[in-house]
Amino acid sequence: MELLMGAILFVVSSTFGGTSAFSSFLALYIIFIKQIVEGFKKRYTYPRIGYLKLPEEDGKQIGIGILTYMGGVLLALVVLIYLLYGRFSGDLLNKWIPFLIGLIFFGGLQYHYSKSGDKLVLVYTVIAVGGGLVFSLMNFPEKLTGAQLYALFMSAIFIVAGVLRFRKFRNDHPIQSIPEGVSENE
Amino acid sequence: MSNPPEKLPEVKEIDKLIHEPVRLLLLAHLYVVESADFLYLMNQLGLTFGNLSSHMSKLEEAGYIDVEKEFVEKKPVTRLSLTDEGRVAFADYRVRMRHLFVD
Numbered sequence: 377m378e379l380l381m382g383a384i385l386f387v388v389s390s391t392f393g394g395t396s397a398f399s400s401f402l403a404l405y406i407i408f409i410k411q412i413v414e415g416f417k418k419r420y421t422y423p424r425i426g427y428l429k430l431p432e433e434d435g436k437q438i439g440i441g442i443l444t445y446m447g448g449v450l451l452a453l454v455v456l457i458y459l460l461y462g463r464f465s466g467d468l469l470n471k472w473i474p475f476l477i478g479l480i481f482f483g484g485l486q487y488h489y490s491k492s493g494d495k496l497v498l499v500y501t502v503i504a505v506g507g508g509l510v511f512s513l514m515n516f517p518e519k520l521t522g523a524q525l526y527a528l529f530m531s532a533i534f535i536v537a538g539v540l541r542f543r544k545f546r547n548d549h550p551i552q553s554i555p556e557g558v559s560e561n562e
Numbered sequence: 563m564s565n566p567p568e569k570l571p572e573v574k575e576i577d578k579l580i581h582e583p584v585r586l587l588l589l590a591h592l593y594v595v596e597s598a599d600f601l602y603l604m605n606q607l608g609l610t611f612g613n614l615s616s617h618m619s620k621l622e623e624a625g626y627i628d629v630e631k632e633f634v635e636k637k638p639v640t641r642l643s644l645t646d647e648g649r650v651a652f653a654d655y656r657v658r659m660r661h662l663f664v665d
Contacts, residue, residue: 419635422599423601423637425602426598426599426601426603427598427602427639428595428599429595431595432596
């Protein structure tokens with residue numbers, strides 16, 4: 377999860393920086409993500425800890441939940457900006473984009489935590505929301521520099537954490553094979 | 563149990579195939595997932611290959627689980643899932659056990 381998030385945020389940061397790689401990346405992501413993730417799992421995860429398929433969730437329900445949450449977060453941010461500055465503008469919204477992304481992370485990461493119980497996800501949540509707030513409060517000469525730097529910061533956090541966890545996972549879980557000469561139907 | 567002799571017929575009706583601890587754990591795992599492979603279940607239940615294999619065969623013969631064998635990356639993989647019959651039997655077992663201890 378971390379490595380994928382890191383790659384996505386790296387591309388997002390370049391988009392805030394003015395390059396137009398995001399739309400191409402998004403198209404490739406939608407087309408190939410399932411195959412890439414499954415290929416990765418087949419190569420590194422299943423031979424070490426085995427395969428598990430959970431019952432599929434209602435995609436429509438999840439989609440509605442995501443859109444409702446994102447709409448709610450955006451509305452809350454608009455209200456916050458009004459309360460802080462007494463007005464609302466596009467520039468102010470750009471300034472607060474890091475916090476907006478941090479709050480979106482909060483929802484996504486909490487959902488992931490509810491599914492996995494992985495306590496490190498709580499650490500990511502604190503970093504994502506806290507980092508979003510700090511980058512939003514800082515003043516930058518360009519209107520999207522804060523969002524770009526925040527995306528780069530989170531990208532670095534996820535990539536470093538992902539590489540370290542992957543190394544630990546490989547060390548802790550060597551490849552297991554079914555013993556030879558034992559019949560599965562003995 | 564309020565009155566053990568009254569419960570005796572119910573105790574006798576408990577599915578002994580499911581009541582065995584390892585098979586009970588195996589079915590409990592499969593009850594909450596869509597499917598799982600041999601390696602995953604071996605790790606989760608702390609069983610040896612032969613032990614899990616023998617319980618798997620008994621549950622398969624009873625029609626409680628489906629066993630699919632395939633090759634992934636040139637390695638044999640055995641995937642297990644609960645059949646509808648197995649799901650009903652496990653749910654029934656849970657109800658009976660709860661009834662036995664709670665009522």
